[in-house]
Amino acid sequence: MRARVIVAYMIAFLFVLRVHGQEKPxxxxxxxxxxxxxxxxxxxxxxxxxxxGKSGIRFSEKENDGIAWLKGATFSDGIIEVDIKGKDVLQQSFVGVAFHGADDKQFEVIYFRPFNFQAQDSVRRIHAVQYVSLPDFDWQRLRQEQNGKYEKAIGLKVNPNDWFHAKIVVQYPQIQVFINGESKVSLQVEQLSNRRTGKLGLWVGNQSDGDFANLTVVNKKSPAE
Incomplete structure (x- = not known):
């Protein structure tokens, strides 16, 4: 009996080591x-x-969406953390992370609208952080069909012109977003795509520039891989 217990503990220990090895950032x-x-x-x-004291990348401003894919990088389930800087200019600051990318038109995005972070209008404030799954589920369709489900307020005061830290946790089919180290989730949704893996990149929206730094990724293998 004791031998069986020892074996069970060894198996559990090895499992922890294996999982820990997959979670190296x-x-x-x-x-x-x-x-x-x-x-x-x-x-x-x-x-x-x-x-x-900060180094990273800067996007130019232009019409329509823009992406910078990391060459050779893929992402399945796991954690994405990055520092982001937008600006307090209405409809000209959409900044976020693209993942599970198939190409430049098919991917999922978690993005932020800094100009809504501290808006006086309560309706604008709940449009601070957004999930979309392109091309089928863009923000217009989601807002029209399921208003308030895939976009939320961030729940704390963040200067829209300053750097903020975003943590995106993807565990299929659930996605959670945390801001500036807060334990309270700002956005929690279920994926609208059955894509389980794909390209990883940084993203800006229509008429937007944006700065990104300190990208860290914990890439856990999905069960489908």
Missing amino acids: THYNLAELSKANQLEAYNREVSSFSEN
């Missing part, structure tokens, strides 16, 4: 990736910057 130096041409930009110019 990967830190991406975005500025260096940009300089080394390791970002695949779509509909934007992407440049590196280093200022005020």
